[in-house]
Amino acid sequence: MKADTGRWLTAWFHDWASWIKPVWFPAVIFFQELVVYIWAFGFQTDRSFLYIWLFSVSLGFFCDLFCALWGPTGCRLWSLLLTAVITLWFCVQTVYFTIFRTFAVLYSVGGAGQVLQFWRDILAVVRTAWLPLLLLLLPFLWLLFFGRPYTTQKRWNLRAALLLFLTSIAFFFVGTAAVDSATQGVLSPRYLYREDFIPQLAVGRFGVMTTLRLDARQLLLARGIQALGPDKPTEPTAAEVQETTPLTTPEPTPAPVVYGKNVMDIDFDALAESETNKTLKAMHQYFAQVEPTSQNAYTGYFAGKNLIWLTAEGFSRFAVDPELTPTLYKLSHEGFVFKNFYNPLWWVSTLDGEYAATTSLIPKPGVWSMAKSANNAMFFAMGNQLRRQGYATRAYHNHTYSYYHRDRSHPNLGYDYKGLGNGLQVAKVWPESDLEMMEVTGPEYIGSEPFHTYYMTVSGHLNYTFMGNTMSSRHQEEVSHLPYSEGPRAYLACQMELDLALEELLRQLEEAGELENTVICLSADHYPYGLDQGQLSELNGGEVDMRFDVYHSTLILWCDGMEEPIVVDKPCASLDILPTLSNLFALEYDSRLLMGRDILSDAPGLVIFSDRSFLTDQGRYDAQSDTFTPDEGAELSPTYPLEIMEEVNDRFQYSKLILEQDYYRKIGLEHRK
16 A cells, blocks of 8 residues: 555656646746735736736746756756846846845946945845845755756657747747737836836836846847837927926016027027938937927026035935034025925936936936946036036045946046045045045135036945944944934934035135135935835835835025025926026026926926836826826826826937937037037
8 A cells, every 4th residue: 555655656746747847937937026026016916917927938938948958967957057047137136126126237237346346235135135035046946956856857859849939939929919909008018018118117017037138129229219119209299388386586577577598509400401310310300399498587596606516325305404414404495495306216326316417318228328428428517518618627426436437427527537546535434434525625626716516425325234334333323312223323324424524515615715606506316225115214204105205305506695595396306407507507508408407497397207207296107007196186188197208208218319329419519619
């Protein structure tokens, strides 16, 4: 009886092993897709699960076929290798999303060596995401230790191999057909699959591995103008201009004032007529139809003044406190006060946030846009604009000077650039001190009127702990009384170093008699993503919405000579900083060629996020759920979300083309004075 039972169990096991052989990779890939999906987006059932399953099965059968072609030993080795590589990519995406709230792209792999400088921070995230990472590793570990019985097999015959190949192809075409039939919504699955590459939405709709395929396609083929689509009109519908919320000053004049437009003498129609390149012709036609912003009562408000512009690492509204950071509090509550400023997180975080603010262009997904712009004519960058006006223009970064290739991009923005390792002498700790940077750099330019100085700070960088962050530990005692966990306290502590840096900067300016003649502009590169939702909610005093409100930030635009705060309620974002400064300094620029808008103009407010979500003064669109929620009392046409999305898509598309085509050079701006 025992012998019969043993033979039955052995037979059953081998039957089971034979059955599971061809479904190993489909099952593993779909399982890992679900792990990442639930970790990133939560558990929700919709058609995305169908797309992910179909594409997972297709890829899985193809992997099974490839492994089975190599015989017993080769099958096991290739099964282990492919499972390891696939598992590694899922783990990388899990860690990347946990840090940046978006997903890695292939282009970022080339900068992995630089990213590994922050290996301590990566390890901290691994501890945070231990559960999904463990689940992702389980298939590989099981295969490594227990998978030999079903991976050792004879080489498949031609008929079986052909059947598996056709099955893989069939699932692929069924998945593609299912996606192509889904044309509903503001950003339909078909649009995301065929027309444009949006990493976060692609993972949410189609899964990690399909997103990898789409990423490789756009990286290798450089689709260029294809993203316009065959049915897209060449003349976009301009958004209707509406009045901004009245500002507190200046007083309205009795008679209406007619302001000119912020444009340059560029004849886009003539350029289009003479152009033979289809991509450039479409660009000329598009910019000819863009509605420029008008000059306004604030045009030239800061003309002739000095400008110090800071992109502050990890800065947010949570870092503004009257007791802990009194200088930040002073600057953010005086001068211009932007009540609805947002600081979206882009694909490469720090670098892309810096690129959006300093160029007023939306970063291109899949590349380091700032680094890619290093050989382009960046005519509207503030360093180049003010250098043409005779300003002394300098830029500083108190971390490794070549990180993200800033040693190439920032001189191209019009700056004499110094960082740690090429002339900036600060103590090499982690993170480096913003205060020390101000102490050693201020004397280099204060007094050389007029001047424009740009800073990329680093003291506010994660990891927010008292053991791994020098700036946090430096101010640990000063935040010890706060009723928060370690992460929020460490975050506020390191932001205190930024506050001291600004205090030192104002002191030097005042001693030199330049305080009233100098404008301070400060915004963040991104929100403090080193804090999780619970920690951010502690600072917020209530739960933080991770779709929109987490990006609600503070823009400082201040000058000591301003008599009273100027309050602006219009929705605005980091893309809008450059055109706003250009207008305030009375610089000649063409507002049609920038993707942001002068906040102080009568152009309607529009905040654009990396996944094509958007926010206006009429409502907000969530691209993850493909839903538009109007504000209370808003009376809108049914086509309003589609009209705004058309404008959003245009800005993404033409930002990318400006970068790819070096468009400012193509239209001759590098020769303008």
